[in-house]
Amino acid sequence: MTTMSPNALCFGDEFPAAGAPCLVQVEEHGLTITFASDPADGQPESVPYSSLAVSAGGLDHDQLVVKWAGEKGERTLYLKNPDVIRAFRETVPSHLSLPFAQAAEQVRQVRHRRRLVWSLAGGMILSTVLGLWFGSDILVEIAVSRIPVEWEQKLGESAYRDFLSHQEVMKEGPAVAALGEMTQRMTAQILDNPYKFEVTVVKSDVVNAFALPGGYVVVFTGLMKKAESGEEVAGVLSHELNHVLQRHGLERIVKSLGIMTVAAIVFGNQQGLVGMMKQLGVELFTLKFGREQETEADLKGLQLLQRAKIDPAGMITFFERLSEKDEGRMEWLSTHPMNAARADRLKAELAALPKKSPEPFTFDWKQVQVSLGSQPVVAP
Amino acid sequence: MKSEILYPGAFPMVRVELEAGENIKAESGAMVACSPTIDIESKMEGGFLGALSRKFLTGEKFFFQTLRATRGPGEALLAPTVPGEIVILELDGVNDYMVQKDGFLAGAEGIVIENKMQGLSRGLLGGEGFFILNISGKGMLVLNSFGAIHKIELKPNQEYIVDNSHLVAWSSTTSYNIEKATSGWVASFTSGEGFVCRFRGPGLVFIQSRNPGSFGAWIRQFIPVSE
Numbered sequence: 001m002t003t004m005s006p007n008a009l010c011f012g013d014e015f016p017a018a019g020a021p022c023l024v025q026v027e028e029h030g031l032t033i034t035f036a037s038d039p040a041d042g043q044p045e046s047v048p049y050s051s052l053a054v055s056a057g058g059l060d061h062d063q064l065v066v067k068w069a070g071e072k073g074e075r076t077l078y079l080k081n082p083d084v085i086r087a088f089r090e091t092v093p094s095h096l097s098l099p100f101a102q103a104a105e106q107v108r109q110v111r112h113r114r115r116l117v118w119s120l121a122g123g124m125i126l127s128t129v130l131g132l133w134f135g136s137d138i139l140v141e142i143a144v145s146r147i148p149v150e151w152e153q154k155l156g157e158s159a160y161r162d163f164l165s166h167q168e169v170m171k172e173g174p175a176v177a178a179l180g181e182m183t184q185r186m187t188a189q190i191l192d193n194p195y196k197f198e199v200t201v202v203k204s205d206v207v208n209a210f211a212l213p214g215g216y217v218v219v220f221t222g223l224m225k226k227a228e229s230g231e232e233v234a235g236v237l238s239h240e241l242n243h244v245l246q247r248h249g250l251e252r253i254v255k256s257l258g259i260m261t262v263a264a265i266v267f268g269n270q271q272g273l274v275g276m277m278k279q280l281g282v283e284l285f286t287l288k289f290g291r292e293q294e295t296e297a298d299l300k301g302l303q304l305l306q307r308a309k310i311d312p313a314g315m316i317t318f319f320e321r322l323s324e325k326d327e328g329r330m331e332w333l334s335t336h337p338m339n340a341a342r343a344d345r346l347k348a349e350l351a352a353l354p355k356k357s358p359e360p361f362t363f364d365w366k367q368v369q370v371s372l373g374s375q376p377v378v379a380p
Numbered sequence: 381m382k383s384e385i386l387y388p389g390a391f392p393m394v395r396v397e398l399e400a401g402e403n404i405k406a407e408s409g410a411m412v413a414c415s416p417t418i419d420i421e422s423k424m425e426g427g428f429l430g431a432l433s434r435k436f437l438t439g440e441k442f443f444f445q446t447l448r449a450t451r452g453p454g455e456a457l458l459a460p461t462v463p464g465e466i467v468i469l470e471l472d473g474v475n476d477y478m479v480q481k482d483g484f485l486a487g488a489e490g491i492v493i494e495n496k497m498q499g500l501s502r503g504l505l506g507g508e509g510f511f512i513l514n515i516s517g518k519g520m521l522v523l524n525s526f527g528a529i530h531k532i533e534l535k536p537n538q539e540y541i542v543d544n545s546h547l548v549a550w551s552s553t554t555s556y557n558i559e560k561a562t563s564g565w566v567a568s569f570t571s572g573e574g575f576v577c578r579f580r581g582p583g584l585v586f587i588q589s590r591n592p593g594s595f596g597a598w599i600r601q602f603i604p605v606s607e
Binding site for chain 2: 005006007008009011013016017018019021036057058059060061063067074076078080114117
């Protein structure tokens with residue numbers, strides 16, 4: 001045998017401490033061990049089964065340890081090659097089968113215990129995270145109710161100023177006046193309003209509008225060009241105002257902060273907390289409101305329109321129209337998924353509300369749109 | 381492939397002679413100098429996910445570099461980042477080693493490097509973290525340490541106690557338990573040792589004579605605190 005590939009390590013007094021690599025062959029009468037180190041007197045050593053003792057050992061208790069008293073002192077063999085172990089197990093005589101089974105049982109127990117510990121630890125982490133994510137609504141509400149409005153305004157304002165500094169803001173004109181009138185009519189109907197709403201028109205073809213915590217609302221001219229009446233814009237505005245009134249943005253922030261804190265505790269990343277605070281500013285713009293929050297803003301928005309004597313049908317028609325058309329990119333829809341169920345719910349809600357005769361706006365919507373540089377919208 | 385340790389002691393280097401076509405993989409940034417016949421390739425050992433998990437789980441570098449003698453024989457000089465000794469081991473396909481995350485410097489082509497997850501108590505208290513490198517295969521393996529490397533040879537069932545975070549590498553035939561350094565909890569920490577690893581043979585345990593964490597804590601007091 002010129003080239004042999006060892007499959008086990010043999011330990012004994014005359015061997016190095018790292019063990020002597022050797023080739024173990026399983027035969028009928030016992031084990032034959034050929035050492036790699038001395039091919040000159042490479043007489044294979046035969047050990048009968050009767051003199052062997054087996055157990056489990058090694059770092060993870062996953063190796064088969066075979067011991068016997070050799071001519072030159074005690075020998076210990078560490079086997080981990082599955083083929084050899086299987087062959088050994090199949091030919092093993094009856095007196096060894098019990099210790100063999102015990103060794104196998106030991107390996108199983110170690111693995112089982114390890115799996116158990118890990119699944120317990122994993123389960124605890126998972127349930128903490130899940131608990132915070134799903135079962136935390138009450139905690140979040142308590143936390144949010146304890147945050148003063150001033151804080152909320154500061155938080156929203158810094159993000160708002162930062163956003164506007166990169167945008168072309170429309171300071172005056174019919175569009176600004178029209179939005180001002182809508183805001184005024186609606187806010188007059190909000191009881192105990194702690195917010196001073198600030199609505200800004202930003203020149204951009206993006207069909208979108210968003211609200212930041214603290215009462216900062218941005219409406220893009222793209223959305224105003226798309227709307228066929230002032231009532232439709234008022235519908236979107238009412239929806240956004242109610243995100244602010246219900247403190248939805250704050251709820252999301254508190255929730256994601258909670259998750260981040262748990263993550264930071266679990267993974268021990270202290271740097272992450274700092275980066276997280278910085279990212280929060282960016283986060284405000286990408287905040288996706290949860291489904292429940294959207295529904296709440298829809299329904300409350302509808303009621304607000306009703307109280308302000310603005311025709312609530314505009315809200316529904318605008319939503320429907322946006323969802324039907326797939327021309328262009330409807331940014332507002334990407335964060336406000338529109339579906340039939342949502343429109344139907346609004347219609348049902350509208351039917352349940354007491355009928356009020358709407359009062360028209362003082363501005364002419366077509367003129368507002370012309371002032372934005374848009375051709376009067378032709379119905380498709 | 382022949383290798384030799386130059387300047388043994390605190391600031392050693394390894395010189396590896398490569399035959400034409402041979403290659404060696406090394407920790408990213410380990411190459412100090414090499415012959416012009418040698419090409420340096422950056423390689424994500426174990427594929428992208430393997431590299432990613434190694435980076436995040438063990439803190440080892442994302443990329444390994446492969447030094448390949450493509451244009452004829454040549455030599456390369458390799459050195460670790462931290463001051464400390466280097467040891468060269470020969471793997472024969474049967475003996476494999478667990479190596480703590482900063483211990484790997486270089487390995488021959490036939491060396492297989494895998495991440496291995498430790499048990500909960502070993503991971504939390506052993507000082508090496510949850511993930512260590514399991515290095516097996518055939519060929520030369522170069523390890524580095526912080527401080528000097530000391531080899532402990534254990535006979536079957538012989539025990540030895542090592543303070544955690546002094547471990548560099550240990551054979552898979554050894555096993556260890558984490559225990560308190562002294563019998564009492566308070567004394568365990570006031571003695572400055574906290575937890576220790578009780579190793580049981582047979583096999584080899586390589587330890588480093590300095591503890592990187594303690595050294596970091598010690599040096600921190602001299603670093604001026606800026607805003």
